[in-house]
Amino acid sequence: MPQDHSAPRLRVAILGCTGSIGAQALDVCRRHPDELEVVALSAHSRTAELVANAREFGIRRAVVTDPAHASDPVLNELPVICALSTGKEGVLDLVRHDDVDCVLNAIVGSAGLEASHAALCAGKRLALANKESLVVGGDLLMPLAAPGQLLPVDSEHNAIFQCLMGDNTRDVHCIWLTCSGGPFFGRTETDLASVTVHDALAHPTWNMGAKITIDSATLMNKGLERIEAMHLFGVPLDDIRVLIQRQSKIHSMVEFVDGSVIAHLGASDMRIPIQFALSYPERWSTPAPRVDFRQLGSLEFAAPDPDAFSCLALAERAGREGRTLPCVLNAANEVAVDAFLHERCSFVDIARVVEATMDAHRIEDVESIQQLRAIDIWARERARYALSSLGCA
Structure with a gap:
């Protein structure tokens, strides 16, 4: 779809701007300066990177959430127009500010819940890369979200969202929630007892932060994503099925009651779902190399092993109860x-x-x-x- 350059720019606040998702979100904003304006950023402790981003984008507000880094000397190099605040309250004030249209929440872990809650209460678009917000507080957040206000950034949930566009969830037979299987696909529980941190951080397809990479290795990430999908799409847990797709080219699928299956395929690049969450309902030119399906070869599928990867079963128990x-x-x-x-x-x-x-x-x-x-x-x-x-x- 052609981009409407006459429309006002979407004013974006990126929470967790120095992490993997935050850095890729900034790259999307860098590629679309006529559509996106970065107005505020937060970081936990990597203040030098925060300052570099603030200077590049000329932001108006910055937040450092780690009190131990709130007085780092490098923060004196923030732009003159940039107001600096600290801690959780600083993030919540940033989210609620009148000149923010969209909050991209890439904070790691449950610390992101209150920012998501504040964004929805303030009527902002929430591009959600913090799955823990819905895992922990989905019962509170989903009733607050108007249609089109909460856009998932996780590649799988973004894929499901796109597969469901224009369809009624009552017509869904099941959701096939895909994952690569992580670095330990095919290992037994006995094999896993001796793996190292280095082994677990070697994800086969995605470049992510350390915490989510370990969650992907244990398959806890996929268990959390089942709970997230249950809240986002109103589909029972039993109808959200984990499917290992080793090439990470099918990002998830929706199977309908009539037997039709709609799949979302594409490059293993998080900039694609990030961009869609910011451009919705439009589509902008791709930020990633395209997949040549003539050269892809085969697509492999498998079921996860809940005995070896018991975190998946623990997440299922939590989702059921x-x-x-x-x-x-x-x-x-x-x-x-x-x-x-x-x-x-x-x-x-x-x-x-x-x-x-x-x-x-x-x-x-x-x-x-x-x-x-x-x-x-x-x-x-x-x-x-x-x-x-x-x-x-």
Whole structure:
């Protein structure tokens, strides 16, 4: 579709601008200066990169969320027009500001929930790359989202969104949620006991941050995405089926009641779903090399192994029981993955920590952001106790 250069530019705030998704979002904005204006950025601790981005795009507001880096000397090099704030409240103020039309939330982990909530409450378009917002707080967020206001950035959910455009979800037989299978496809549970951090970070197709890369290796990422899809599309968990697609060229599929299947195929490049979330309902010229399907060869499919990858089963349990259990699942997983990345526990200990924390939780109905914040804190403490019980430092 031709781009309408007469329309006002979409004013974008990018939360988590120095991470993988944030950097690729900035590249999309760089390629479309007539359509997109970056007006605000946040970063956690990589302040030199934040300053470089702020100077390039001439932004008006910046936020550093890590208090330990709020006074980094490099921040003195921010543009004169750029107001600097810090902490979670700084992010929430940024999101609510009148000159922000669209918030791209690429914050890592459950820390992104309150920003997503604030964006929807303020009537902003939310380009959501923070799946934990819906995993933890989907019961709170989805009733706030008007049609077309919440655009998923995850490649799979963006694909499903596009496959469903113009169709009624009542006509859906199932969703085929695809994944590459990660670096340990075909391994047994015994094999996984000895894998290293270096092994787990070697994702076969996607270039992502460390945390999500480990989640992809354990298949926890796919379990979280099932819960996310359940909230986004109103489809029962049983009808969201994980399918391993090793080439990562089919980003997901929707099968309808009449037997028709619509698949989203394309390059393994996150700039494509990021751009669609910003351009919707238009389509702009591709930011990535096109796939030549004449040279692709075969497409391989397989079922995941829930015995070897028990995180997938734990996420299914959380999705079925719902309420506050997904919050506990996510918090415990964040603690366990961090411990693995710092070589304080083994790869298979991640699932053990998550399961022990879930077992200790008394499930409640989701009532508020404050309640979820308290449960998140409890779950992290309980996960650290589980690590200690396993003999992890």
